[in-house]
Amino acid sequence: MRKDLLRWLVFVVWALVLLVPMMAPKLGFDTFELDFARPMKLVGMLALAGLCVVAYRAVRGGKEHKVRAPRNFGIAEKLSTPWAWAAAGVLTLSLPFWADNYTLDIAINVLIYITLGLGLNVVVGLAGLLDLGYIAFYAVGAYTYALLNTIYGVPFWLALPAGCVISAGAGAFIGYPTLKMRGDYLAIVTLGFGEIVRIVLNNWDNVTQGPNGVLGIKAPGIYIPEITDGSLDFVYFYMNKLPSLYYVILLIAIVTIIGVQRIDTSRIGRAWVSIREDETAAELTGIQTLRYKMLAYMMGAVFAGLAGAFYAAKVRYVNPSSFVFLESALVLCIVVLGGMGSIPGIILGAAAIIVLPEVFRELELYRLLAFGGAMTAMVIFRPEGLIPARRRQLELHIEETFADEDDDA
Amino acid sequence: MDIFLQQLVNGLTLGAVYALIALGYTMVYGIIQLINFAHGEIFAAGGYIGVITLAYLNHIGVLEQYPMLGLVLAFAMAMVYCAFLAVAIERVAYRPLRGASRLALLLSALGMSIFVSNGMMLAQGVYDKAYPIYMFPQESIEVGGAIISHMQIYIFIVAILLMVGLNFFINHTRLGKAMRATAQDKTVSALLGINANRTITITFVVGAMLAAAAGVMVGMYYGSVRFDMGFVPGIKAFAAAVLGGIGNLYGAMIGGMIIGMVEVFAAGYLASEYKDVFAFVILIAVLYFRPTGIMGEQVDDTRV
Numbered sequence: 001m002r003k004d005l006l007r008w009l010v011f012v013v014w015a016l017v018l019l020v021p022m023m024a025p026k027l028g029f030d031t032f033e034l035d036f037a038r039p040m041k042l043v044g045m046l047a048l049a050g051l052c053v054v055a056y057r058a059v060r061g062g063k064e065h066k067v068r069a070p071r072n073f074g075i076a077e078k079l080s081t082p083w084a085w086a087a088a089g090v091l092t093l094s095l096p097f098w099a100d101n102y103t104l105d106i107a108i109n110v111l112i113y114i115t116l117g118l119g120l121n122v123v124v125g126l127a128g129l130l131d132l133g134y135i136a137f138y139a140v141g142a143y144t145y146a147l148l149n150t151i152y153g154v155p156f157w158l159a160l161p162a163g164c165v166i167s168a169g170a171g172a173f174i175g176y177p178t179l180k181m182r183g184d185y186l187a188i189v190t191l192g193f194g195e196i197v198r199i200v201l202n203n204w205d206n207v208t209q210g211p212n213g214v215l216g217i218k219a220p221g222i223y224i225p226e227i228t229d230g231s232l233d234f235v236y237f238y239m240n241k242l243p244s245l246y247y248v249i250l251l252i253a254i255v256t257i258i259g260v261q262r263i264d265t266s267r268i269g270r271a272w273v274s275i276r277e278d279e280t281a282a283e284l285t286g287i288q289t290l291r292y293k294m295l296a297y298m299m300g301a302v303f304a305g306l307a308g309a310f311y312a313a314k315v316r317y318v319n320p321s322s323f324v325f326l327e328s329a330l331v332l333c334i335v336v337l338g339g340m341g342s343i344p345g346i347i348l349g350a351a352a353i354i355v356l357p358e359v360f361r362e363l364e365l366y367r368l369l370a371f372g373g374a375m376t377a378m379v380i381f382r383p384e385g386l387i388p389a390r391r392r393q394l395e396l397h398i399e400e401t402f403a404d405e406d407d408d409a
Numbered sequence: 410m411d412i413f414l415q416q417l418v419n420g421l422t423l424g425a426v427y428a429l430i431a432l433g434y435t436m437v438y439g440i441i442q443l444i445n446f447a448h449g450e451i452f453a454a455g456g457y458i459g460v461i462t463l464a465y466l467n468h469i470g471v472l473e474q475y476p477m478l479g480l481v482l483a484f485a486m487a488m489v490y491c492a493f494l495a496v497a498i499e500r501v502a503y504r505p506l507r508g509a510s511r512l513a514l515l516l517s518a519l520g521m522s523i524f525v526s527n528g529m530m531l532a533q534g535v536y537d538k539a540y541p542i543y544m545f546p547q548e549s550i551e552v553g554g555a556i557i558s559h560m561q562i563y564i565f566i567v568a569i570l571l572m573v574g575l576n577f578f579i580n581h582t583r584l585g586k587a588m589r590a591t592a593q594d595k596t597v598s599a600l601l602g603i604n605a606n607r608t609i610t611i612t613f614v615v616g617a618m619l620a621a622a623a624g625v626m627v628g629m630y631y632g633s634v635r636f637d638m639g640f641v642p643g644i645k646a647f648a649a650a651v652l653g654g655i656g657n658l659y660g661a662m663i664g665g666m667i668i669g670m671v672e673v674f675a676a677g678y679l680a681s682e683y684k685d686v687f688a689f690v691i692l693i694a695v696l697y698f699r700p701t702g703i704m705g706e707q708v709d710d711t712r713v
Binding site for chain 1: 442443444454457458460461464465467468486490493494496497501502505506509511512513515516517519520521522523524525526527528529531532533538539640641644647648651680682683685686688689690692693696697700
């Protein structure tokens, strides 16, 4: 108890020292004001919260809190009954018929980020390579479609594979020199690569038109059959309205989900997991680590390319400011929040990270603060994410799981 | 020729700043193998506390009479504040993860980086905060056609003094010895009675103080600070640390100087809009051809 109070005191002093000098002064162009109310309110709140923790620990009598393994092993499996699947299917397919444009727009964004999150999941969650420049591949996909379409008039469905190929090529290009390294050097190199792509897009004026961006990109189109005067005709139809765009991205997202699911449970997926767990051991068991790491990297890039091409087709305008580092961090946040390696987790994570800021519009300013805090908190308190991948959770809580089993026996 | 000389002077100034930031990266990496993403934010926080101190002194009228005293106070305040900030970050985000995977630690650091930079944005707003540089003497001297402002000379001297001080601290004090021992082998140094957690905290504090000084220097040099100013110099300083050989203090100093020079010369002679690219290209090239860096020791496979 006394020790707790002492710690609380240190905590309050620290909060005072950190918050007051930063928050109290208001600097104008040539003015200086001190407003102590703002930081003191926050310090007071923090102190109160700390006191609650101290009181809670005192009431509990200082018993060591025993960490238990979360009991929701395979929560996703339990939910996946045929009825649940049917309901989810009907809901997603019928969305454009009953939702307004605003909701539909958010749904499209969620699907874009699901695709991105799952693609990054291949790299981070499965192969365990931290990629901080992932959004660069999204940019490559978007600019590929934008440039092919505006300069050569290539339609969306042809540009989509082209975007994938070029993204995968970019992945190989950056992957080859960097993937020989292990661990966290890779993170910083990918971060640098992401910045290089953005800077090049911003300055290569005669191709990408620099900061002005590329205008006049066409929406995806399809030929729809139409019977006029008894003869069958095909009419070219631009899918430039939200409902039809929704179906396009839904298709892309479903392809991604199935693709990632199939790879995860394949031989390749197991090779990635073994590289993530112990690269030396993986190499010794005959896995060609460099090749598999390249594959993971290129695979992730392909999904980002898909999402990027769709983004360009939806917004019909791309400029470099959409591809900043924070976007990479956002996608990473989705993966960490949802659960690395977990497909349902990432779907939930993407939905949470896109929808929550829309619901709490007045807290817009605090969005990134919350993301940063959430990322650290998740890693510390629940490293397996909201809906953990079963395999991964067992790894992360292995001691606790066995400790529990001992108790039961 | 005078352009060359001018760029050389600018490069030295910028390089000194990068070197100071790089030292923090390299020390922390040397001791817990973590790329401390929040280090760039600590540098920015130093810049903010510097401008706040100077603005306050200006407000109460001290700065007008004793500008140099004001500058010293700004440095001192920034360094103390950042020491507190670094301890808080280490305690909250890194200590609970001792022994966790490197990926977890890195993600935690990234989260802290975003958290701190947005915290500063919420506290002080999105706009640049101007340093009251007009309160300081604006003289400059001319050497062989190159114009060297007094500010550049001060920056360079202070940076060198700090590095000499650091060198003394690491090599000739008990704490420095403890730091070197912990960096070399945590288990054995703990057996010999060195408190690893305390030593790690001290490492963070020393690195943060150097970064804080660099923050004030950048503020004085460019005339303003911004909440997101830590990001790009942070990566460049990390590139400098890797270039010099991560974990090696002299390497970080040399690497910082090289990155500063390359950036300034590339901006002057090649293409200024691509100046940020060169540091990354150097980083990738170093990691590819010589991952141990210029002065790096033998690096085992847990590091690279």
